Amino acid sequence: MSSLSGLKYFVPVVLGKAVRALAKIRGGGSAFPGYVTTKLAPRFLEDVTGQFRHGIVYVLGSNGKSTTTHMLTGVLRGHGLKVFTNPSGANLPQGIASSILAESSLLGRLDADIGVLEVDEAFALEFAATVPPSTVLVLNTQVDQLYRFYETERVADMMLDTAQQAKLHIVTNREDPYLSKIARRYGAGDAATGPDITYFGASDEVIANAPHGLFNATDYRDADLAPESHAALAELVATDRTGASIVVGGESIDVVLPAKGLHYGIDAAAAIATAAIILGDDFDPACAAGAFAAMKPAYGRGELLAITNRDGGDEKVEFVMFKNAASLQLNLDALPEPPEQVLFAIDEGTPDISWIYDIDFAALDHIDVITGAKAWQIALRLEHDGMTIGAVEPDLRKAIDLMRSMPKPRTGMKTWIVNYEIMMLARKQIGFLELENQR
Amino acid sequence: MSAMMPMPFLPDSSVTIVQLYPEELGVAGDRGNVMAVRERLARAGVTVSVAEHRVGDSFRSDADLVLVGNGPLSAIRNVYDDLQTVAPELRTIIGDGVPVFAYGAGAELLGHDLALLDGTRLAGLDIFPFHAKRVTKRKVGYVIVDTPLGQVVGFEDNASLWELDSDATAFGTLVAGGGNGDGTHEGVVLGPSIATQVGGPALPLNPLLTDALIRSIASRRGFDYEPGAAHADLDRYATRAREVISANAKHVFSRI
Ligand SMILES: [Zn+2]
Numbered sequence: 001m002s003s004l005s006g007l008k009y010f011v012p013v014v015l016g017k018a019v020r021a022l023a024k025i026r027g028g029g030s031a032f033p034g035y036v037t038t039k040l041a042p043r044f045l046e047d048v049t050g051q052f053r054h055g056i057v058y059v060l061g062s063n064g065k066s067t068t069t070h071m072l073t074g075v076l077r078g079h080g081l082k083v084f085t086n087p088s089g090a091n092l093p094q095g096i097a098s099s100i101l102a103e104s105s106l107l108g109r110l111d112a113d114i115g116v117l118e119v120d121e122a123f124a125l126e127f128a129a130t131v132p133p134s135t136v137l138v139l140n141t142q143v144d145q146l147y148r149f150y151e152t153e154r155v156a157d158m159m160l161d162t163a164q165q166a167k168l169h170i171v172t173n174r175e176d177p178y179l180s181k182i183a184r185r186y187g188a189g190d191a192a193t194g195p196d197i198t199y200f201g202a203s204d205e206v207i208a209n210a211p212h213g214l215f216n217a218t219d220y221r222d223a224d225l226a227p228e229s230h231a232a233l234a235e236l237v238a239t240d241r242t243g244a245s246i247v248v249g250g251e252s253i254d255v256v257l258p259a260k261g262l263h264y265g266i267d268a269a270a271a272i273a274t275a276a277i278i279l280g281d282d283f284d285p286a287c288a289a290g291a292f293a294a295m296k297p298a299y300g301r302g303e304l305l306a307i308t309n310r311d312g313g314d315e316k317v318e319f320v321m322f323k324n325a326a327s328l329q330l331n332l333d334a335l336p337e338p339p340e341q342v343l344f345a346i347d348e349g350t351p352d353i354s355w356i357y358d359i360d361f362a363a364l365d366h367i368d369v370i371t372g373a374k375a376w377q378i379a380l381r382l383e384h385d386g387m388t389i390g391a392v393e394p395d396l397r398k399a400i401d402l403m404r405s406m407p408k409p410r411t412g413m414k415t416w417i418v419n420y421e422i423m424m425l426a427r428k429q430i431g432f433l434e435l436e437n438q439r
Numbered sequence: 440m441s442a443m444m445p446m447p448f449l450p451d452s453s454v455t456i457v458q459l460y461p462e463e464l465g466v467a468g469d470r471g472n473v474m475a476v477r478e479r480l481a482r483a484g485v486t487v488s489v490a491e492h493r494v495g496d497s498f499r500s501d502a503d504l505v506l507v508g509n510g511p512l513s514a515i516r517n518v519y520d521d522l523q524t525v526a527p528e529l530r531t532i533i534g535d536g537v538p539v540f541a542y543g544a545g546a547e548l549l550g551h552d553l554a555l556l557d558g559t560r561l562a563g564l565d566i567f568p569f570h571a572k573r574v575t576k577r578k579v580g581y582v583i584v585d586t587p588l589g590q591v592v593g594f595e596d597n598a599s600l601w602e603l604d605s606d607a608t609a610f611g612t613l614v615a616g617g618g619n620g621d622g623t624h625e626g627v628v629l630g631p632s633i634a635t636q637v638g639g640p641a642l643p644l645n646p647l648l649t650d651a652l653i654r655s656i657a658s659r660r661g662f663d664y665e666p667g668a669a670h671a672d673l674d675r676y677a678t679r680a681r682e683v684i685s686a687n688a689k690h691v692f693s694r695i
Contacts, residue, residue, distance in 0.1 A: 143466055146596060150577065151511035152466075220463060221513035348687065351580070352594050354640050357471030373687065376680035380643055383672050384474050392676075394683070 009108030034097025054114035055134025062142035064267045069118040071271035078291025084112035091118045128165040136166040141178045144324040152217045166195040174201035177219035180227040200273035201232035215326035234273035239265040255292035259302025261334035320417045325355040338365040339415035347372035349421030371399030453486035457502040460518045464545040469508025471640035482669035498525040509543025538631035546634035547571040567634040568607035581688040582616030584625040589647045593639035615688040631655035
């Protein structure tokens with residue numbers, strides 16, 4: 001922990017905050033203020049976060065970073081900790097720097113016990129040199145954004161390399177073929193020099209009941225393609241429509257999940273395992289369960305938003321948001337029954353959608369409106385399954401009007417299955433202003 | 440079953456599509472190519488069976504079409520020995536006029552060789568007349584190619600240069616995107632077979648291409664194939680998807 005000599009950060013912080021205030025007035029980007037401050041005071045971030053009693057936790061993974069960061073933050077707060085966290089999706093280094101700056105005093109102090117940061121895989125190793133993590137939680141390696149990462153094993157290595165920067169704890173997924181082998185990176189019996197390694201996972205029964213498995217990438221570079229076997233500190237043993245049962249340290253906790261889906265149950269096990277290893281004897285299963293019960297849904301995951309239909313009647317929109325093949329399939333698998341009124345949308349925010357041909361759409365019996373720039377490509381995919389398609393309307397505004405013009409569904413709820421960018425646009429169009437994404 | 444006997448046309452005889460290594464070489468929605476051929480044949484009343492060839496399987500020498508797709512280097516190394524094992528049978532059916540549609544890394548394994556960034560070189564099966572070389576510059580985005588069959592559109596995502604033999608025929612002329620890397624051509628053809636970097640996947644998006652493959656199956660097997668009313672929705676959606684891709688083809692997607 002480094003000492004702070006009074007006014008050393010006064011000027012950089014004031015300047016950074018001034019730039020931030022200006023950027024807010026102009027409605028501009030949020031990354032630049034962090035850039036200004038860190039240029040003027042390169043050790044600012046390390047010094048500020050170095051004051052946290054429990055250090056910094058990185059949350060990495062192909063899928064579920066925002067949700068798990070949200071859950072872990074909630075569980076730690078439920079134990080009375082002051083938690084600093086970055087806004088959902090603001091996971092690039094300059095964005096994180098800006099959010100640290102925003103919460104810092106003029107003297108470069110931030111009143112928190114721990115920081116929980118969602119960090120983009122591609123920048124995490126580099127960022128660890130600036131803001132060293134005490135704990136690194138790695139969720140999963142899935143075939144994702146190949147246009148960005150080229151090969152899945154490359155992103156696996158980025159995350160494994162970052163995990164090894166953890167000073168105290170590595171927490172990772174026992175069910176993931178790449179991640180479950182992280183201990184092989186340490187010499188046998190050399191536990192004293194490295195961080196400890198903790199696993200979370202799902203029971204054999206839960207995995208066997210998953211219609212399409214967990215979607216973790218196969219480790220083709222190893223003779224053993226499958227995950228390595230380990231004991232899990234937190235294990236998902238059951239999920240139902242509203243929650244999950246997780247066994248931690250021999251005790252079963254029932255948690256309420258923000259949205260339906262096996263992946264949310266595993267994210268919850270990851271958050272609980274991480275909280276348990278950080279808090280040690282202070283971890284309290286009842287506190288953790290209480291925290292999940294009190295949690296609001298993370299932005300766009302399981303949120304129900306009010307919408308008025310053509311008759312002025314009140315309805316709800318349930319957003320089912322996906323970022324890649326894995327999250328779409330796991331979300332579809334979690335639908336209790338085929339939704340009555342369905343909008344499905346992808347735009348150019350997801351450049352390569354070839355993977356939609358690998359998705360099993362059996363959970364849907366029809367789609368009412370397909371929209372977004374990729375609408376015709378989606379319709380083409382679904383026509384190969386003989387899916388009943390109501391309308392293809394690439395213009396989102398018109399597509400939303402079509403959904404509003406439908407009679408009120410029996411459930412009172414319309415289901416909009418959308419990529420991240422469409423979720424942001426659609427929220428705005430039905431009157432929900434962009435939030436500051438607070439957790 | 441015997442490749443030596445001329446096969447009489449039976450109205451109820453089915454067409455067999457073989458997909459090579461669907462897990463390892465199937466990361467680019469390559470099942471979509473299988474699906475497109477199967478669905479267009481099925482809508483023409485032809486019975487189709489799809490056989491997935493995995494490491495260790497005996498090769499289906501009754502294949503009417505062979506499809507192979509894209510995968511990472513580690514996956515290539517996993518299937519490499521098995522591919523050498525099936526190579527003689529694969530060469531035999533190709534010699535008998537069975538078409539192959541090969542995309543990405545799967546295509547590169549069927550060329551002369553593949554040079555990797557670390558300087559090593561993997562020998563290919565020498566079926567398609569080109570050398571592939573992995574490079575650092577990546578081509579990502581929509582791609583448009585004029586071919587003798589018509590305009591083909593799709594999504595490309597690779598960091599490879601393909602150098603064609605001097606007497607080889609390219610698949611087509613590049614209209615947008617990166618293609619083979621020389622900025623002018625894309626892919627390579629060998630009789631009815633195609634090796635390409637056009638993904639998306641290519642066959643659902645390009646019915647003219649799919650129909651050309653099907654026609655070569657049909658003429659070899661002795662049946663007529665003509666898309667009809669049952670294909671109208673597939674064709675309509677493909678047409679509209681292609682229009683949007685052509686309009687958006689100037690996008691180059693890169694984030695890092
Ligand atoms: Zn409906």
